[in-house]
Amino acid sequence: MVQYQAALDRSFSALSDATRRAILLRLGRSEASVSELASGFDMTLTGLKKHVQILEDAGLIATKKVGRVRTCRLGPHKLDDVSKWMTTYKSMLEERLDHLEAFLERTKDKP
Amino acid sequence: MVQYQAALDRSFSALSDATRRAILLRLGRSEASVSELASGFDMTLTGLKKHVQILEDAGLIATKKVGRVRTCRLGPHKLDDVSKWMTTYKSMLEERLDHLEAFLERTKDKP
Numbered sequence: 001m002v003q004y005q006a007a008l009d010r011s012f013s014a015l016s017d018a019t020r021r022a023i024l025l026r027l028g029r030s031e032a033s034v035s036e037l038a039s040g041f042d043m044t045l046t047g048l049k050k051h052v053q054i055l056e057d058a059g060l061i062a063t064k065k066v067g068r069v070r071t072c073r074l075g076p077h078k079l080d081d082v083s084k085w086m087t088t089y090k091s092m093l094e095e096r097l098d099h100l101e102a103f104l105e106r107t108k109d110k111p
Numbered sequence: 112m113v114q115y116q117a118a119l120d121r122s123f124s125a126l127s128d129a130t131r132r133a134i135l136l137r138l139g140r141s142e143a144s145v146s147e148l149a150s151g152f153d154m155t156l157t158g159l160k161k162h163v164q165i166l167e168d169a170g171l172i173a174t175k176k177v178g179r180v181r182t183c184r185l186g187p188h189k190l191d192d193v194s195k196w197m198t199t200y201k202s203m204l205e206e207r208l209d210h211l212e213a214f215l216e217r218t219k220d221k222p
Binding site for chain 2: 005006008009010012013015016017018021024025028074078079082083085086088089090092093095096
């Protein structure tokens with residue numbers, strides 16, 4: 001459970017930056033080298049590498065270095081844990097709404 | 112767009128901590144004072160207040176002080192932006208899978 005929560009912390013944290021979210025969607029189209037990503041996002045190589053590292057640590061992307069070129073592609077982690085948590089949260093909101101509706105139903109027409 | 116991305120950054124960041132996620136699900140059941148939350152999560156008041164502040168800044172909870180008691184309840188922000196981003200991400204994954212299937216179909220039985 002602690003491990004699951006730590007992985008979820010990492011997933012949400014990796015997603016808390018607009019550039020990292022954009023990198024994920026970009027790599028969904030095709031793999032790309034770190035340099036290609038840096039020029040596409042108008043960032044320095046150093047700045048981009050930090051984001052790549054965070055995404056790789058979270059398992060969201062995987063990288064491979066051949067010669068001097070590091071290529072990035074989507075990783076094994078597909079955010080199923082985040083989806084699952086969001087489902088739990090939404091069920092909770094719906095349950096609250098159901099309770100509210102039931103309460104309004106019970107109390108209507110009462111003085 | 113920049114504002115939307117900044118709000119999304121705040122939402123994902125607020126969710127990147129197990130205690131904050133647990134507070135949200137706890138407040139889904141009923142509102143609670145900061146002290147009740149602190150004792151429920153076995154935390155110091157100071158530690159819990161920091162989490163409450165981050166959740167409140169993200170609009171995920173709202174607090175109200177009456178006398179010396181600050182009460183917390185779910186806020187106006189219902190993570191629709193996070194759901195929407197997750198939907199975009201999942202569509203991207205499905206599209207990739209479709210492309211892969213189409214490729215396998217095209218190349219099967221070829222030498």
